[in-house]
Amino acid sequence: MAAWENNEEIKLFQEYLRIPSTHPDVDYEPCVEFLKRQAQNLGLPIRIYHPTDPKKPTVIITWTGTQPELPSIVLNSHMDVVPVYPEKWTHPPFGAEIDSKGRIFARGTQDMKSVGMQYLAAIRALKKEGKRFKRTIHIMFAADEEIGGKSGMAKFVPTDDFKALNVGFALDEGIASPNETFDVFYAERSIWFILFHISGNAGHGSLLHENTVGVKLRYIIDRMMDFREAEVKKLANNSSLNLGNVTTVNLTRVQGGILNNIVPPKLMVSFDVRLALDVDHQQFIKQLEKWCEEAGGGIEITYESKEPYVPPTPIDDSNIYWKAFKGSLDSLGLKSRTLIFPGATDSRYIRAAGIPAIGFSPMNNTPVLLHDNDEYIDADIYLKGIEIYKTIIPNIANA
Template sequence: MGELAVDELCAELIRFDTTNLGAGQSRLGERAIAEFVAEYLTDFGLAPAILERSPTRSNVVTRVPGTDPSLPALLVHVHLDVVPADPAEWTVPPFAGEIRDGFVWGRGAVDMKDMCATLLTVLSRWSAAGTVPRRDLVLAFVADEEDRGQWGAHWLADHHRSLFEGCAVAIGESGGYTVRTTHTDGGPVHLYPVATAERGTAHMRLTADGRAGHGSRRNDDNAVIKLVHALSRLAAHRWPVHLTPAVRAFLRAAEPALGIEVDLTDMDKTLARLGPAAKIIENTVRNSTTPTVLEAGYAVNVIPGTASALVDTRVLPGTEDELLAEIDRLTGPGVTREFVHRQGAVQAPVESPYFDAMAAALRAFDPAAVVVPFCMGGGTDAKAFVPLGIDCYGFAPLYLPDGYDIQRMAHGVDERVPVEGLRFGVDVLDRFLSTV
């Protein structure tokens, strides 16, 4: 296979439509892109395995031997699937993989075919130069991250655990990118957040039961009204501040870097002082409960006997019992809850030689880098690997220009990644993986 520049490789990967439709369904599956990745890896002298729980839902796993077998192995996990995209909303077709105006455009450009491209480019460099890492690297290119990982990381962890033998730490998506802000003296500051924790996921269904009847008649046991009132109380509730070790560590690092005063007793004031850096932690100083789906009724003149809603609940480490008790109090009698998807919060050490090595790699190519830990508001495949005893970090390095909002790009319309950012990512990832 001919070698491609990292931007061309990213564009090529985007052209594989790996849309995950959710509920176990995929438009075309991940088989075609898995074969492409496996061929690349084979060209580098590796022995990749394509593993599937069911046809087309493909994962690729391989091991890169290191020079020192006494060192713990390191896992790099990237996902091959993407969320849906409506072409009518986009400036360019979402799976065209166009390179224009200094960006690679398309669905998955930052979530996370960019990281797949940078990782393969690093391996290409090593193959040409004869570079061998210090420790074994396990590389996992997985399916189904955008749903529940049941055809991807969670299935691999449950049924192919031996592939991850000896792995002590892992890196994956959502970290190592530039957040541009300013010091109080007006000087520019480049923050690079590295994820050391993730909130837990507790997607739940709330169900209200009542008395069915005619829509024109009084009904004091209307399930729809009961549910709407419960959701209104839940949506209006302001969850208390809970500062995790990752958020506290972020604030300790950000305070001198930005020249601000952090007030742990008034997080609203502190978030305002953080300026653009507030978006790194604003979703992880509290738990959240967001109603997203409503289901009730079948005719305008019929009061249904039941009504239900789905609520996207995100849980900070160590708070689940308190959160669930408060949800029960807010929803009140007559409304029951059940989990439709549940994964616990995860945390990795901030004080770690691996975190230090990530920071050193970023500073090697951006001397102005201030590397800070943070807690992710959502979740990744880290939740599949933590039960294997692996400390997981979000580290997919990118250099981002002024005015570029990576939070808006992920899952957004006109998703794109800067070409220069990809090249920076290759350099940083090369430094980290070859020296850690």
């Protein structure tokens, strides 16, 4: 019999996966009720906060330390998952079925219901062993991470309730690794959604008007794509870099116009830009404004997202939590590498508050399937992750 067969932790994981907490319009109440039962099972107190909206809960299960005056540890995960296309799946996306190879198929197996349940499983095992640790541990389950966390972590961190947690360090999600090396994330790029509102001379489509929106649009697109190409080459020519080390630029929308034979007076083009840590934000803004002038003027820039620079978490001996975390992996003989996260997680809001945070999902030898069809995790990998957290959690809680 395989280790995962009739395993109680696997069964609890499956139960959580079967809650379809998917966007849009997530109903978090089934998740909250499930987590209440887990807290009761663990004999730990649970609190539910609503920083902005009664339908957007932040759930925290707390294990008080022997020295609760010390800064606490947060083990963060999010309850929400991205939408699914059921017809593209070979297993029901919320069925949590296990195939003959021991693969658990469900939305959230990688991103990131697995991590939240691994935290609880590790703590359950540690409590059964009678362990206690110096620092208080808060197991946090956040809302709306998949749509930017604007109604979740972004609103919770500034509150007095969060400040009362006295957080010293946080663990959050990472990404699966297709090989034996675990990826560990210590920073994130700044997300900017840049909109160029272009004005120009309008008129009949049969004429050659000067300073049209089309001419200006072409100039802006060319400059943005030239910048993009330079970043592509930078990444291709330096094997020490990964996606998180460069700035990504992608055209996402072009809007405007009424009829085929009318040159419109306005067009809008938007770009998804993720600024690398070495980009000076003010200099980048000046560059954008210079391109608008060179295009002929009459262009207004607005931002649907304009996140500030957030310093990376130190990954050296100056950070006692990092030493404890990395020492845990080393003691287990696990290979790891440190990276800048290519996307975005709730960690950026925690780091922005001056709290060190590390992104880590204990999934190696696993294809990266977050947001993909047929998302799955091997049951054996899931159980190994619990064992990894059984080493990490005590070490950081005693740092």
